[in-house]
Amino acid sequence: MNVFKKIGSAFAVALMVFSVTAIADDGEKSSQEQSSVAATNPDDANKGNEKSDKEQSKTERTLCMIKPDAVKNHKDKEIEDMIKAAGFKVVAEKEITMTQEQAEEFYKEHKDRPFFKTLVALMTSGPIKAKVLEKENAVKDYRKLMGATDSAKAEKDTIRGKFGTDKTANAVHGSDSPESAEREIKFFFKDGEIAN
Ligand code: IDP
Numbered sequence: 001m002n003v004f005k006k007i008g009s010a011f012a013v014a015l016m017v018f019s020v021t022a023i024a025d026d027g028e029k030s031s032q033e034q035s036s037v038a039a040t041n042p043d044d045a046n047k048g049n050e051k052s053d054k055e056q057s058k059t060e061r062t063l064c065m066i067k068p069d070a071v072k073n074h075k076d077k078e079i080e081d082m083i084k085a086a087g088f089k090v091v092a093e094k095e096i097t098m099t100q101e102q103a104e105e106f107y108k109e110h111k112d113r114p115f116f117k118t119l120v121a122l123m124t125s126g127p128i129k130a131k132v133l134e135k136e137n138a139v140k141d142y143r144k145l146m147g148a149t150d151s152a153k154a155e156k157d158t159i160r161g162k163f164g165t166d167k168t169a170n171a172v173h174g175s176d177s178p179e180s181a182e183r184e185i186k187f188f189f190k191d192g193e194i195a196n
């Protein structure tokens with residue numbers, strides 16, 4: 001009787017080991033199946049594309065300002081040419097001279113910085129040209145085209161590298177995030193003033 005019991009439990013253990021192996025194999029198989037389905041099923045393939053399309057082709061808007069120093073130096077046309085050559089569409093633009101209040105409000109995040117007064121003085125010293133730029137990844141790509149804040153450190157083929165004078169008079173402004181872009185576009189433009 002004991003012998004049968006022993007054989008029985010040995011069989012049970014063998015059965016358990018077999019089932020665990022079978023489950024593991026199944027898991028492997030089904031993940032392989034999934035990957036081959038993903039590669040061949042057009043629905044799944046489209047799903048993948050939708051995702052990467054969204055990532056790669058997110059049409060965005062950003063706010064650009066040609067600052068008073070560049071307007072005074074008559075660099076606005078060349079700057080706009082660079083912007084267009086880089087693939088941006090100008091969907092709205094206007095020229096204004098900012099008041100003290102407007103400049104302080106626009107740059108309020110910097111109100112406690114030592115350069116705030118100099119910045120406001122520059123921004124109210126003459127007309128600026130505000131433009132709404134549209135393109136895939138406009139915010140990031142326009143920041144790249146602008147170059148570093150300090151004109152002396154900006155790469156030579158960037159707008160600031162070519163037309164900036166110093167740390168404050170750096171030719172252009174560009175929104176630093178999609179959220180800033182939304183606020184800054186609204187600061188200058190009503191919905192009806194932007195081309196669709
Ligand atoms: P950004 O324009 O590259 O986004 P911010 O740090 O947002 O740079 O500063 C806003 C503006 O303030 C700059 O474009 C520049 O005109 C001015 N500014 C920033 N940092 C300095 C500085 O250290 N000294 C003088 N002016 C500065």
Ligand code: MG
Nearest residue numbers: 173174175176
């Ligand atoms: Mg900024």
